[in-house]
Amino acid sequence: MSVHSLYCSFLVFVSLAVLVPLTGCGGADAKSMIANANDMNVKRLATLYSIFHNKNNLKGPKNEGQLRAFVESQDPNLLKRGSIDPAKLDELFISERDGEPFVIRYRVNTVVFGPPLPVIFEATGVDGLRQVGFCNGPMQEVDEDEYERLLAGEADKEKVDRGRE
Amino acid sequence: MELHMKRLIPKQRLGFTLVELLVVIAIIGILIGMLLPAVQQVREAARRTECMNNVRQLALAAVNFESAHMSFPSAGDTSGSYHDPRQSRMTLPEFGFENAGWMFQILPFMEQGNLEVQRATDGWFDGSPPMVENQVPGFNCPSRGERFATWDLKIVRFGDYAGVMGPLADENGDVDNYGLNPNNTSDPGDHEASATFLGVISKAGHGNVSVSPPRAKKYPKIGFGQIADGASNTFLFVEKAANANHYNYSRLGQFDDWWDTGYYHNADYTTLRMFSFGSSLWIGSDDIRPYADNEARPDSWVQSYGRTRELGFGSAHPGTMTAALGDGSTHSVSLNTSLENLIRVGRRSDGFVVDTNEL
Numbered sequence A: 001m002s003v004h005s006l007y008c009s010f011l012v013f014v015s016l017a018v019l020v021p022l023t024g025c026g027g028a029d030a031k032s033m034i035a036n037a038n039d040m041n042v043k044r045l046a047t048l049y050s051i052f053h054n055k056n057n058l059k060g061p062k063n064e065g066q067l068r069a070f071v072e073s074q075d076p077n078l079l080k081r082g083s084i085d086p087a088k089l090d091e092l093f094i095s096e097r098d099g100e101p102f103v104i105r106y107r108v109n110t111v112v113f114g115p116p117l118p119v120i121f122e123a124t125g126v127d128g129l130r131q132v133g134f135c136n137g138p139m140q141e142v143d144e145d146e147y148e149r150l151l152a153g154e155a156d157k158e159k160v161d162r163g164r165e
Numbered sequence B: 001m002e003l004h005m006k007r008l009i010p011k012q013r014l015g016f017t018l019v020e021l022l023v024v025i026a027i028i029g030i031l032i033g034m035l036l037p038a039v040q041q042v043r044e045a046a047r048r049t050e051c052m053n054n055v056r057q058l059a060l061a062a063v064n065f066e067s068a069h070m071s072f073p074s075a076g077d078t079s080g081s082y083h084d085p086r087q088s089r090m091t092l093p094e095f096g097f098e099n100a101g102w103m104f105q106i107l108p109f110m111e112q113g114n115l116e117v118q119r120a121t122d123g124w125f126d127g128s129p130p131m132v133e134n135q136v137p138g139f140n141c142p143s144r145g146e147r148f149a150t151w152d153l154k155i156v157r158f159g160d161y162a163g164v165m166g167p168l169a170d171e172n173g174d175v176d177n178y179g180l181n182p183n184n185t186s187d188p189g190d191h192e193a194s195a196t197f198l199g200v201i202s203k204a205g206h207g208n209v210s211v212s213p214p215r216a217k218k219y220p221k222i223g224f225g226q227i228a229d230g231a232s233n234t235f236l237f238v239e240k241a242a243n244a245n246h247y248n249y250s251r252l253g254q255f256d257d258w259w260d261t262g263y264y265h266n267a268d269y270t271t272l273r274m275f276s277f278g279s280s281l282w283i284g285s286d287d288i289r290p291y292a293d294n295e296a297r298p299d300s301w302v303q304s305y306g307r308t309r310e311l312g313f314g315s316a317h318p319g320t321m322t323a324a325l326g327d328g329s330t331h332s333v334s335l336n337t338s339l340e341n342l343i344r345v346g347r348r349s350d351g352f353v354v355d356t357n358e359l
Helices: A003-023 A030-037 A041-055 A064-073 A076-081 A086-092 A144-151 B002-008 B018-069 B118-122 B339-346
Strands: A117-121 A130-135 A140-142 B148-151 B154-157 B161-164 B205-208 B215-218 B235-239 B249-251 B320-325 B330-334
Touching: A030 A076, A030 B148, A030 B154, A030 B249, A041 A064, A041 A086, A041 A117, A041 A130, A064 A086, A117 A144, A130 A144, A140 A144, B018 B161, B018 B235, B018 B320, B018 B330, B235 B339
Parallel strands: B148 B249
Antiparallel strands: A117 A130, A130 A140, B148 B154, B161 B235, B205 B215, B235 B320, B320 B330
């Protein structure tokens, strides 16, 4: 190792040692958090279903056509935060994991303070587990029994303990 | 001969040896290690001063609001009108009273009038981007930094300060420990209909939109004349508790974080503190005593996705939190202050006068 490269390393070390404690490492960025929360098509579709739901008196879309039209009507800049391209909606409705179109429950309604609703379902999944996207809730990976229960809508009316309601 | 001379004269050194560099690096590392705690203390002191200045600006805005409107900013309508994702009711005042919270109401008095007018076009929620995506300088403690939740594809900005609404007292003087009905689909309870809030930032009213035509009740406005304990003895704003592990997060449901949903929020814990506790509902003294941001929370506070319910007071500053009084002054309050004394200073006309310098 030459003296020059050692000297450069020394300068870099001193700079980092001084600047990092003074400036901090930086916090989470809101837009990257949105991107992380929408890093798969199952999550993106669940997000779009949630937005539709919240803007339509807590009622789900009647069919795929209505959901697609809704997505196309949204602000492209907001969609871009979730890596959603309204010009490539066909890709959005297909799972990246199994390459098959999602099974989607339409006309799923709820009430204010209602539970998260399972609405986006992988058709095949991977290794016996299938991903389920929830309207107003986090994505879950479930086994066959739970999948059938969620697909049948048995979780739609479950009571959610939010601490006071 | 010349070649021989060159061999005898030592070659001039071009740099440091590895050992020299390592020694210097070690010395600098030790010096930085010694200096860093002092630097961090100075930085934290500066942030605490800035935080106190933020609270003072809020208090001055509220006092100016009182001058203009003859009453302090209100807590707005019932919380349910904010949580209702249809949101159409939050884009304008209705029922003859303001339904948005106090942080929204003082925007024009904080040189944020341009943000306030976005309500009509961008709403709190429906704009692109919505109004509440805007960070308001002065709404956040610099020690916590910018605070927000992401919800769907949007961002909800938090505030770090709460107005003092106090509990509800009915005509017999009985105190309702919770004091507000979060739903906008029911009438105020019997106890609510004839009651007043004991703090300064009182709920404006309660609208029930589940009936046609909607029913509403207005609560009395609070001005300086209603602060019987004296404005210099009554809290106006205090710092809210926040869990250092969850300053920012992704919100995954409609209401899974109802205790902290943005500065536009009306009558609920997002922008208010109740200054009361009791077993009749679900609030214990441990729920609202001051907590440092990095202090461990009770297990019972843990909600979905690991976040904690934060209903009390707190601060990121070592040992103290900041509060503003009704006269616009600000004070550092010890996190060890008894809840009893905090409650006395929080209520505007309970007859107890506490020396705020003792807090």
